[in-house]
Amino acid sequence: MTSEERKKKLIETGIPLKTINEESAREKSLRHGLPSTLHLYWARRPLATTRSILFAQLVDDPSAHPDQFPTQEAQEAERHRLYEIMKRLAVWEHIHDSQLYEEATRLIRESNNGHLPDVLDPFAGGGSIPLEAQRLGLPAHASDLNPLAVIINKALIEIPPRFHNQPSIHPADVHPRDRAAGLADDIRHYGQMLRSAAFRKVGSLYPPVKDEHGEEHTVIAWIWARTVTNPNPANPVPVPLVRSWWLSKKKGHEAWIKPTVHDDGSITYQVQHNADGPKGDDEGTVNRKGAVSIIDGTPIDFAYIRSEGQAGRLGAQMVAIVAEDTRGRLYLSPSRVQEQAAEINKPHNVPVGDIFDWPGRINVFRYGMTEFADLFTNRQLTVLTTLSETVSDIRQRVCEDALQAGMPQGLPLDEGGDGARAYADAIAVYLALAVSRQTDRCSTINGWDKGYQKIRNVFARQAIPMTWDYAEANPFSSKSGNFLGQVNWVAEAVESVPATPPSEAHQADAATRDYVNMVVSTDPPYYDNIGYADLSDYFYVWLRPMLEDILPSVTATMMTPKAQELVANPYRHDGKDGAARFFTDGFNQVFAHIRQTARTDIPMTVYYAYKQQDEKNGTSSGWHTLLDGLISAGWEITATWPVRSELSNRMLSNGTNALASSIVLACRPRPVDAPSIPMRMFNQILRRELTEELRTLMASGVDPVDMSQAAIGPGISVYSRYSQVREADGSVMSVAKALETINHVLDEVMGDADADYDPDTRFAMRWYQSYGWGQEDSGIADQLARSCGTSPAALVRGSIFQATGGKARLLRPEELAGNWDVLADERTSLWEAVVRMAGILDERGVDAVVPVMAQVAERMSLDDVRALGFRLFHEAEKRKDTEGAIRFNALVSMWDDLALGAMRERVNLQERVQGSLDLDE
Ligand SMILES: C[S@@+](CC[C@H](N)C(=O)[O-])C[C@H]1O[C@@H](n2cnc3c(N)ncnc32)[C@H](O)[C@@H]1O
Structure with missing residues (x-):
């Protein structure tokens, strides 16, 4: 391989990690308009991260063009220009800045001989990587084994480009619309139509409720408690299983349920409107330890509840009603009329599918809910099947309307069509996703959130947990959990997709699919973190009947495929060890397969989900296994970037220290004839390269917390570039040993400054x-x-x-946080500057540091001060001095902003000095 073929990419030298991490964290708080609102998926990567990584993976590092950037200074200046572009790209609100995105696409094209490379994510999941590849102007390819993931990816990247810039049918529009805005309008229109049609069929099952004045209110949700027969033979009556009697803990709007036990053993429930509700153990009748009978205090253990559940003997009682009110939520006591409305038969056409028994993850199984249909009440099954069946009527209607609006008939969507038939199919796909979203808010696993006063969705965690009291949402209300809300979320997501260039998603096993000519960026499953397939079945059993005619290529299997899924599930793969073997072998096989046809001109990027447990006892076995797998599959690792969507200082103060939520690795295929080297030589090269790379890393604005992780990249690059590193005794150096050596050299390189x-x-x-x-x-x-x-x-x-x-001791930063007249100080040191500034920043804030820094700059090199700040963070971390680490990290990570302020301050300072000189004259 020549160096011409292998130009360094930006990701292999530096990226503005701080901004990327901050924007990724911020993205979590943006609820509206993010494509993730289309449908739930687990472990979604922040788009700010995937977009930035793709850009850095595809754009050349300036050092690859010595003709244009002959000196280090010129390269650094260009790098900073590119970082500025990346910083703007990381901001979600800039997604419609066409100039910015055109510039990004141009840079990618220029770096790749005038071509826009095809990007593939073979573990596409919720679509964060392919979607952002498309947003950068690249043809995106997504595949996943899981049909739910494929449907989501089709909805994000494949379908919208077929109708790019097209006007909507409703409202009838002749003007082209931006991106997929027309499609989004039609989703809203036909979603409303679907809701109305379903309401006509089953709306009577959702009667309004009357308050004490006889005034009617639309119900938002009915609150039910599961019941079990009291185990005390003296009182064998159904008793409620309730986690919390509270309905609202909002100050001034408190509400809770008061149960009253009558002489005949019956129980009635009255909603109370005050803050005097139950506390502690009395807050409900079930806690982690077990349940208690409210009739006579008999303890009820989980084993008993499980056996009653398995015998089909769990019941439910309505305990409260939440209704719409002009001032917010209205909490009412249950009534017989309302109970009767729910007493209906099970519909005949319920979704078919068994739940997998995965203790701890899918607990409902143990309570007798062994089929997905068991998770819903009869009324929920009725409304959901009605919505689901009506989707095909709406599809018919869309097709007629589209033909009338002048669209050619064309082929169906699944055959690549883009005319009226395909449009009708597309709308049906989005409506099916809205119905599927509804199932996440319309089962007996939904709790009532007493803080936010809304329906809690099923998958708040990556699990299907057992719920005791649950909230049955009214899909026809206009509040939490209603169907139009789901339609709107879907439409908003569609509005935010780029809808160009044409891209594709299909179902495939990553171990066998084709990778020719693809640039790979991927986020594989990590060990047993999430059982994607088992969880996805919850949605798939609903989606499949709606989509089997529309997307036959994705809905061929009755349930989501499990056998090839790369998840270390001990219940499926022969216990813990079997599961570990299955995962590791499968993982290595995928990356060995990709290696066979991998491009040499652009690195692959792989996301690794870091687990806290990895760091236990100072070993990170998962990390070693991953590196080992990639390296033995023929990859050279050229960069490792810690990315996170948590802010670092909070993590530090949580005691979680510098653990990133994940690490992105850049990998290049290692030449088959790569030589082996002795350890001595490895150490020499490592030292030389790390010294150089650390300088670039520090200059790139990497926070101190991220330094040791980021420095592994250039270190492990040296190790993995050779076929083997041989120890003195002739044995082959392991990854674990290499990582140890890298850390050691890192320490030394950092410490080298001591002498100066x-x-x-x-x-x-x-x-x-x-x-x-x-x-x-x-x-x-x-x-x-x-x-x-x-x-x-x-x-x-x-x-x-x-x-x-x-006795003697060093003065702590907080002791040095007072005023400091640097220019008048007779004896200063680098140490004093760092410790004082860290203390001042922490105690008195940015405004107090800036003038100090301006003065410091008159006495010593700010670069040296910053480098010492890095070093001090590193040392504080080693000493487990969390407070110190937080302070030094804060100082260095805010350095650029502080330095800018200090520069302005210095100009003022000099002007003032100049002014006073003028006066003297
Ligand atoms: C970590 S997730 C990807 C999440 C995605 N990056 C996102 O941001 O939403 C991993 C994905 O790998 C998929 N998967 C597991 N085994 C697979 C296999 N053998 N072939 C293809 N995909 C597989 C899972 O279905 C899951 O969607």
């Missing part, structure tokens, strides 16, 4: 490494100070040290 420090800093660093901020004997201080060319007295004068009564 001023004596006070040299002393303080060594002292801190040994004793932190703790107190020690003055004698030790004296000795150490002498060996560093300073003395305790000088250190005290330098304001960084205290030595009294035979």
Whole structure:
């Protein structure tokens, strides 16, 4: 492979990680308009991350063009220009900035010999990678084993381009619309039509409720409690299983349910409107330990409830009603009329499918709910099957309307059509997704959220947990859990997709599909984190009947395929060890397969979901296994970027330290004839390259918290570029050993600066490494100070040290947070500058640091101060000095902003000095 073929990409040198991580975290709080609102999927990657990674993966690093950027300075300047573009690209609100996106696409094209490469994610899931590839102007390809994922990807990247810029049929529009806005309008229109048709058929099952004044209100949800027969033979009556009697804990609007036990053993429920509801153990009748009978206090264990459930003997009682009110939510006591409305027979055409017994993940099975239909009440089954069956009538109607609007008939959607038939199919797909969303808010697994006062969806976690009291939503209300709401979420998601260029999604096993000419960016499943297929069946049993005629290519199987799914499920793959083997072998096989046809000109990117447990006992076995797998499959790892959607300081203060939520690896195919090298040579190359790369990393704005993870990239790159690294005894060096060596060298490289420090800093660093901020004997201080060319007295004068009564210690940042006149200070050191600025920033904020920094810049190099900040973070982390780590990280990660402020301040300072000189004259 020539260097011409293998130009360095931006991702292999640096990326503006801080902004990417911040934007990824912020994305979580943006609820509306994100494509993820189309339909639930698990473990979705933030779009800010996937978009940024794709851009950096495809755009050349300036060092690949020495003709244009001959010096390091020129390369760095260009890199920063590209980072600025990436920072803007990371912001969700810029997605419609056509100039920005045209520039991004142009840069990608220029970096790839005038072509826009095809991007593939073979584990596409919720579609975050293919969608953002498409947004960057690239033909995107998505495949997944799971039909739900494929349907979502089709809805995001394949269907919208067929109707790009097309006007809507309703409202009848002759003007082209941007992207998929016309399609979104029609989804809303036909969604409304679907709702009305269903209401005509089954609306009478959802009667309004009367308040105490006889006024009618639309019901938002009925609150039910599951019941079990009291195990005490003296009182064998149904007793409620309730997690919490509270309905609303909103201040001033509290509401709770008061149960009253009557002499005949019957129980009635009255809603109370005050804050005096039950507390502690009385908050409900079930907690983690078990349940209790409200009739006579008999304890009820879970084993008993399970056996009653398996015998089909769990019941339900209505315990409250939540209704619409002009002022918000109205909580009412149950009534016989309302109970009767729910007493209907099971419809005949319920979805068919068995639930998998996965203890801890899918707990309902153990309570006798073994089929998906068991998770719904008869009324829920009735309304959902009605909505689902009516989708095909609407599809018929759309086709007629589209023909009338002048669209040619064309082929069906699944055969590549883009005319009236395909349009009708497309609308039906989106409506089917809306119905599927409804199932997530319309089963007996939905709880009532007493804080937000809304329906809690089934998949708040990656599980199907057992619920005791549940909220049965009214799909025809206009509030939480209603059907039009689902339609709107779908339409909003469609409005935000790029809808161009043409892209495709299909069902495929990543282990066997074709990768020729594809650039791969992918986020494979990680071990047993999520049982995608088993969870997806919940939706698939509803989606399949709606879509089997429309998307036959995706709905061929009765249930989602499980056998090839790369998930370490101990209940499916022969226990824990069998599951681990299945996962690791399967994972390695996929990446060995991709390697066979991989492009050499563009790296592949792989996301690795970091698990906290990985770090237990200082080993990260999952991480080693992954690196091992990739390397032995013939990949060279050229970069490792810690990406997260949690903000780092919060993580630090949570004690989770510098763990990223995931790591993105850039990988290149290793030449088959790569040589092997001895360890000695490995160490030499490692040292040389790490020194250089660390400089680039620091300059790229990587936060100190991310440094050790980011530095693994260039380190492991050296290791994986050779077929083998041989230890002194001739054995082959393992990945674990290589990682250890990399960390060691990283330490050394960081420590290399020691020799260049001023004596006070040299002393303080060594002292801190040994004793932190703790107190020690003055004698030790004296000795150490002498060996560093300073003395305790000088250190005290330098304001960084205290030595009294035979004891000595370093002054902590908070002790140095007061005013500091740097220019008047007779003895300053790098250490003093970093510790003081970190203290001032923490105690008094940015505005107080800027002027100090401006003065510091007059006395020493700010680059040196920053580098020491990095170093101090690193040392604080090693000492498990969390507070110190937070402070130094904050200082360095805000460096660019602070430095900008300081620069302005310096200009002012100089002008003032100049002004006073002028006056003197
Ligand atoms: C971590 S998820 C991808 C999430 C995605 N990046 C997103 O942001 O939404 C991994 C996906 O791999 C899929 N998968 C598991 N085994 C597979 C296989 N053998 N072939 C293809 N896809 C598979 C799962 O269905 C799941 O959707």
